[in-house]
Amino acid sequence: MKLNWFIRKGIIYLPIKIMGWIILAAALAYAVYIFIDIDSHSHSVSDTMINFVFNLLMIGMFYTVIAFFTEAKPRIEAPEN
Amino acid sequence: MKDKDEFLKKMENLQVPDINPSEHQNTVKMVIMNAERSAALGVWLVVVPCYFLLCVFMYHLFNVRVGWFGAMFKMMAGLEKTPYIDFLGPLILFVLPIVCIIINSLSIIHVQIQKHGQQQYKAKEFSITIKVKPWNIVLILISLAILFTFMAYVMTESISIK
Numbered sequence: 001m002k003l004n005w006f007i008r009k010g011i012i013y014l015p016i017k018i019m020g021w022i023i024l025a026a027a028l029a030y031a032v033y034i035f036i037d038i039d040s041h042s043h044s045v046s047d048t049m050i051n052f053v054f055n056l057l058m059i060g061m062f063y064t065v066i067a068f069f070t071e072a073k074p075r076i077e078a079p080e081n
Numbered sequence: 082m083k084d085k086d087e088f089l090k091k092m093e094n095l096q097v098p099d100i101n102p103s104e105h106q107n108t109v110k111m112v113i114m115n116a117e118r119s120a121a122l123g124v125w126l127v128v129v130p131c132y133f134l135l136c137v138f139m140y141h142l143f144n145v146r147v148g149w150f151g152a153m154f155k156m157m158a159g160l161e162k163t164p165y166i167d168f169l170g171p172l173i174l175f176v177l178p179i180v181c182i183i184i185n186s187l188s189i190i191h192v193q194i195q196k197h198g199q200q201q202y203k204a205k206e207f208s209i210t211i212k213v214k215p216w217n218i219v220l221i222l223i224s225l226a227i228l229f230t231f232m233a234y235v236m237t238e239s240i241s242i243k
Contacts, residue, residue: 008118010121011120011121011124011125013121053132054129054132054133057129057132058129060125060128061125061126061128061177064121064122065122065125068118068121068122071118
């Protein structure tokens with residue numbers, strides 16, 4: 001089954017279908033939740049940022065792995081005569 | 082009628098070029114994965130261990146004693162002690178670079194087994210072609226460096242002078 005949920009622009013995957021947008025929204029919502037959760041337990045700004053950057057990179061990685069397997073192949077346009 | 086005979090005569094006397102198919106070795110060398118897609122995923126696979134190793138190098142090698150880098154070690158040490166996510170440290174520093182190496186290697190390496198020579202003396206040739214795709218090669222080298230660093234750390238930690 002071919003899923004065309006995302007399209008690649010460089011190293012970033014952008015959603016093109018509703019399912020892709022849902023996954024992106026879920027990733028962003030989880031990132032915000034993680035930030036609030038870490039901030040409530042941390043003792044300083046740097047403590048918050050260290051943990052948040054690490055988690056943000058992990059979320060980005062998992063998002064990219066999902067997008068990698070559900071990517072739409074770019075259309076090959078015919079050359080103009 | 083006369084023209085037709087002349088034409089047929091010309092056509093019969095035409096010299097057909099002698100083409101030996103074995104001399105034409107130009108083939109399309111297909112690879113298993115797309116190089117650009119593999120590079121895009123590879124960047125995300127190595128960025129997390131690179132971030133961690135950057136903190137380590139800044140803290141130890143360059144003596145940048147900032148709380149940021151020191152706290153990174155505490156976090157990684159904390160991961161090992163937390164029951165359900167204790168596998169995360171080795172996964173980041175060992176499994177992700179290996180996956181990056183595999184997908185990027187598959188996108189630039191073409192392997193072929195050919196038979197060469199005459200009918201009686203055919204010998205098999207195993208040829209490996211590596212496409213020069215800079216980003217994929219750089220990602221493979223970075224992943225190898227991460228793996229080497231992790232292995233060196235594990236070996237030095239496990240060796241104790243008795």
